[in-house]
Amino acid sequence: DQQVKQNSPSLSVQEGRISILNCDYTNSMFDYFLWYKKYPAEGPTFLISISSIKDKNEDGRFTVFLNKSAKHLSLHIVPSQPGDSAVYFCAASRWGSGGSNYKLTFGKGTLLTVNP
Amino acid sequence: DAEITQSPRHKITETGRQVTLACHQTWNHNNMFWYRQDLGHGLRLIHYSYGVQDTNKGEVSDGYSVSRSNTEDLPLTLESAASSQTSVYFCASRDGTGELFFGEGSRLTVL
Numbered sequence: 703d704q705q706v707k708q709n710s711p712s713l714s715v716q717e718g719r720i721s722i723l724n725c726d727y728t729n730s731m732f733d734y735f736l737w738y739k740k741y742p743a744e745g746p747t748f749l750i751s752i753s754s755i756k757d758k759n760e761d762g763r764f765t766v767f768l769n770k771s772a773k774h775l776s777l778h779i780v781p782s783q784p785g786d787s788a789v790y791f792c793a794a795s796r797w798g799s800g801g802s803n804y805k806l807t808f809g810k811g812t813l814l815t816v817n818p
Numbered sequence: 819d820a821e822i823t824q825s826p827r828h829k830i831t832e833t834g835r836q837v838t839l840a841c842h843q844t845w846n847h848n849n850m851f852w853y854r855q856d857l858g859h860g861l862r863l864i865h866y867s868y869g870v871q872d873t874n875k876g877e878v879s880d881g882y883s884v885s886r887s888n889t890e891d892l893p894l895t896l897e898s899a900a901s902s903q904t905s906v907y908f909c910a911s912r913d914g915t916g917e918l919f920f921g922e923g924s925r926l927t928v929l
Contacts, residue, residue, distance in 0.1 A: 746861070746920045805851075
C-alpha cells in the first residue's frame with residue numbers, strides 16, 4: 703500500500719521554464735510534507751516543506767502547494783536551471799508529540815532533467 | 819560543523835556473510851533512521867530509533883537489525899547477507915523541525 707505516490711518517474715523541461723512535480727498521498731492523517739532533492743552518489747537533501755495549516759510555501763525559486771481536499775501537493779521550480787537536474791522525492795509525515803509521529807514516508811521519486 | 823557520516827561508502831560481500839554499516843551523527847539528534855534506495859521503489863524505511871536503547875522496525879526490516887547504545891551511532895547489521903539486499907543504504911537523523919538530514923550513502927553489493 704503506497705501511501706505517497708509520485709506518478710511521474712521522469713520530467714524533462716527547458717532551462718528558464720517552469721518545472722512542476724506532483725505528489726499524491728492517501729493517508730489523511732499526514733499533516734507535514736517535505737520535498738527532498740538527490741544528486742547521484744549523494745544523500746538526499748532537504749528542499750522545502752509545508753504543514754497542513756498552509757496551502758503554499760515559497761523559498762526563492764521553489765514553491766510548494768498543498769491541496770488537502772485532493773490530498774495532492776506539487777513543487778514548482780521557476781525558472782528551472784540545469785543544476786536543478788536531480789531526483790526529487792516527496793515525503794509525508796504526521797506531526798505532533800510522540801515518537802510514532804516522526805516517521806517520514808517517501809514517494810518513489812521523479813527524475814527532473816533541465817535541458818540548457 | 820555537525821554532520822552525519824556513513825561507512826563504508828562501498829562494500830562488496832558474499833551471500834551469507836554478516837555485514838555492518840556504520841552511521842555516526844554529531845548533532846545529538848534523538849531520532850535516527852535507516853533507509854534503502856532501489857530503482858522503482860524510492861526510499862524505504864528499514865529501522866529507526868527515537869533514542870538510546872530504542873529501536874523499531876520499518877517497512878522492510880526482515881534480514882536487518884540495529885542497536886542504539888548511544889545517541890551518536892546507529893549501526894545497521896545484515897545478519898546473513900542476501901542478493902536481494904544489494905542496494906544503496908542511507909542513514910538519517912532528524913531534528914525538532916521535522917527535517918531529515920541524510921548521510922552520503924553506503925553502496926552494498928552482495929554476490
